[in-house]
Amino acid sequence: MPPSIENRRQTLASDTTPRVLVADDDPSSLLFLTEALRGLGLDATGCTDGPSAIELAQQQPFELLVLDCRMPGGGAEQVLTALRSSGYDKLAVATSAELDEPTRQRLFDCGFNDLLLKPCQQSDLRRIAALVDPALGGEDLLDxxxxxxxxxxxxxxxxxxxxxxxxxxxxxxxxxxxxxxxxxxxxxxxxxxxxxxxxxxxxxxxxxxxxxxxxxxxxxxxxxxxxxxxxxxxxxxxxxxxx
Structure with missing residues (x-):
């Protein structure tokens, strides 16, 4: 007998807390983003430069990358381009204090799933968290x-x-x-x-x-x-x- 909808829904849901990598060379931003995402129910790991972000993403099973646009050794665009070229298909969000339209379009073309303008609000972080777990977004199934x-x-x-x-x-x-x-x-x-x-x-x-x-x-x-x-x-x- 085929598994029920409920059983398959439970199978699709991860038995472990979704993992997110936050890369930002600003200590305050890194601390805020990692702690805020942990507070929303994600397992957040931080690093401070592009090469470290690439190495960690290749070595560990993160469901989401949150990458600052300007970091030593390569910002968000350079990091994701390197990862995507090797077949990396996980979700990715770029963060920046400035996001004009040409930059936004370039980041989306690069393969980012969403963008986060700093400083951000709690609602912005819930939207990001919902990328990996819809239940964390605070939206109702039926409105x-x-x-x-x-x-x-x-x-x-x-x-x-x-x-x-x-x-x-x-x-x-x-x-x-x-x-x-x-x-x-x-x-x-x-x-x-x-x-x-x-x-x-x-x-x-x-x-x-x-x-x-x-x-x-x-x-x-x-x-x-x-x-x-x-x-x-x-x-x-x-x-x-x-x-």
Missing amino acids: DTQALASSGDEHVMRALRGLMRDELLQLDREWEELAQDSVRLRERLHRLLASCGFCGTASLATQTLLLQQHLMRGQTVASGPVAGFRSTLLATIDALRPG
């Missing part, structure tokens, strides 16, 4: 206020959510096939995002956007973005269960 605003009627909302659950179950069944075809997967995610808006599935909408951005940059279906999306997909299916 009834959003869904009612979109549908205009509770009866219509329930009907739309029933259709949404069927759509998610079909997506789950076809996942292995879709994961081998990034073009089809991107088309499917585009349709899914519209459904999320109508049905108020807030956390899934966020994870869908993150996976879309990852694929649009020409990157593979990597473990980091997929883990968050798949976990939230299955949790949303459970939340939409009738009754």
Whole structure:
């Protein structure tokens, strides 16, 4: 008998605390970021230069890299470029006190999943933490206020959510096939995002956007973005269960 949705959701969730590497040559920033991320439930390790970040990322199983744009021996862009060239596919966030539009675009083109402008707020760090564990982002699986605003009627909302659950179950069944075809997967995610808006599935909408951005940059279906999306997909299916 195939494993249940709940069993597979639990299997996708890590038995260990998600690990994050924070690289920043400013002692105050390094201390703040590592302690704040630990406070949100992540296992944070710090280092102070580019070569150390590359070495640690290659030697240890981090789910997320948080890299300052200016560090001795190479900043965020240089570090991630070196790692990506060797097939490194984990999530990465660039941090900086200045992020103009050309810099933002260059960092995204380099392969970063998100950017963090310093000084940052707690809400910014929750967004970053949610990249590796959606539960840490503070978003609800179901936002009834959003869904009612979109549908205009509770009866219509329930009907739309029933259709949404069927759509998610079909997506789950076809996942292995879709994961081998990034073009089809991107088309499917585009349709899914519209459904999320109508049905108020807030956390899934966020994870869908993150996976879309990852694929649009020409990157593979990597473990980091997929883990968050798949976990939230299955949790949303459970939340939409009738009754």
